[in-house]
Amino acid sequence: MDTTDLTAAALVVSLALGAVLLVALRGRAESRRELARAHAETAELRVRLDALARQLEATSSELVETREAYLITDAGNERPEPNVPDQVVLSATLGEPLVKVVAFGHGLRRALSAESRNRIWFEMRREVRAARKRRRRAMRAYVREARAAERSEQPDAA
Numbered sequence: 001m002d003t004t005d006l007t008a009a010a011l012v013v014s015l016a017l018g019a020v021l022l023v024a025l026r027g028r029a030e031s032r033r034e035l036a037r038a039h040a041e042t043a044e045l046r047v048r049l050d051a052l053a054r055q056l057e058a059t060s061s062e063l064v065e066t067r068e069a070y071l072i073t074d075a076g077n078e079r080p081e082p083n084v085p086d087q088v089v090l091s092a093t094l095g096e097p098l099v100k101v102v103a104f105g106h107g108l109r110r111a112l113s114a115e116s117r118n119r120i121w122f123e124m125r126r127e128v129r130a131a132r133k134r135r136r137r138a139m140r141a142y143v144r145e146a147r148a149a150e151r152s153e154q155p156d157a158a
Helices: 003-069 086-111 114-153
Strands: none
Touching: none
């Protein structure tokens, strides 16, 4: 290979490197310009946001004043956490089951009293007597029907 070929190859490589460097520098310059535009746009948006916040603050104070005049309920508003004493929590936790147990005990004691047992015994005896009467009536009706069926099956002896 001779020197002219080497010189030509070196020239081509240096031109390629120059082109790559030029493209990189242009891209970098373009990135800097876009970054500067983004910073300017951010600053402009920040100014607009501050203006809107001041406007909203002025409007919201007026709105709160008019809203309080027509307020019916406080639904949706933040409420402070209730400060419930331990005694109230204990009373609610143990009170309801305790009331149920006491009520159940009272009902059981009343159901097992002598008066209730006598009333239950009386009702049972009355129900047993009524059931016997129904069975006797049913038996008599069955016997009557059976005798009538026998008579209708027998040939006339006359």
